[in-house]
Amino acid sequence: MAPSRSALKRASDDLQKLGKQLLDLPDSRLDAIGMPENLREALADYRRTRSFEGKRRQLQYIGKVIRSVDAEPLREAVAAFQLGHAQDALALHEAEAWRRRLIDDEKTALDDWLAQHPGTDVQQLRTLIRNARKDAALTPDKRNGKAFRELFQLIKAALLAGDAGATDEIVEPEGDDE
Structure with missing residues (x-):
């Protein structure tokens, strides 16, 4: 049985939140995390974006990119930093x-x-x-x-x-x- 539409939205929101937490990490921590280049570029593009709507869309894109990546190492890196x-x-x-x-x-x-x-x-x-x-x-x-x-x-x-x-x-x- 396929996941419900609400479950898919929750998963998408969770990945966007993970992307936002990644943006809070300093560059030195991001460099230490093994992440694909397209995710690294998406994070850099978010930081360069100035408009609210542009940032919102870029955050959605970051969530989309994270879907194609193993998110667990990213979550662990964020948790270690916050701890x-x-x-x-x-x-x-x-x-x-x-x-x-x-x-x-x-x-x-x-x-x-x-x-x-x-x-x-x-x-x-x-x-x-x-x-x-x-x-x-x-x-x-x-x-x-x-x-x-x-x-x-x-x-x-x-x-x-x-x-x-x-x-x-x-x-x-x-x-x-x-």
């Missing part, structure tokens, strides 16, 4: 939460931080916390925010180093077994 952005946002939120916690409650937060990140330069961290508190105590027109930014950068770097270290620990034992 990466979500993880980056989570890391920034985590760094912001640590900064707020360190500034608000030095003793317990500092102990917790040092327990999780023992390689941190304690003197530098305490200095940055103290400077951020001094800056926060000033009136808004006299604040410069430098201490807040420096503290955030230190926390972010430590969190990234911790994540990389955790990944290395998982990978290394497998390499030793070979």
Whole structure:
């Protein structure tokens, strides 16, 4: 039994949405995806098109081109890109939460931080916390925010180093077994 007309329209809309998601990817990611040249050209034509109606028609064409291609690798590439952005946002939120916690409650937060990140330069961290508190105590027109930014950068770097270290620990034992 042939698919219904509504099912065909839904499938066509899904492919157009996939095409729109591909357009959101940076060129470096698109180059890494193995896609036919005609799809690559259709995406480039969409970016060059200025009118609303032209973009709408070009998006329909992109959906048509994707029908002739295996769409699963394209979906996987889009999902991987979106997951990466979500993880980056989570890391920034985590760094912001640590900064707020360190500034608000030095003793317990500092102990917790040092327990999780023992390689941190304690003197530098305490200095940055103290400077951020001094800056926060000033009136808004006299604040410069430098201490807040420096503290955030230190926390972010430590969190990234911790994540990389955790990944290395998982990978290394497998390499030793070979």
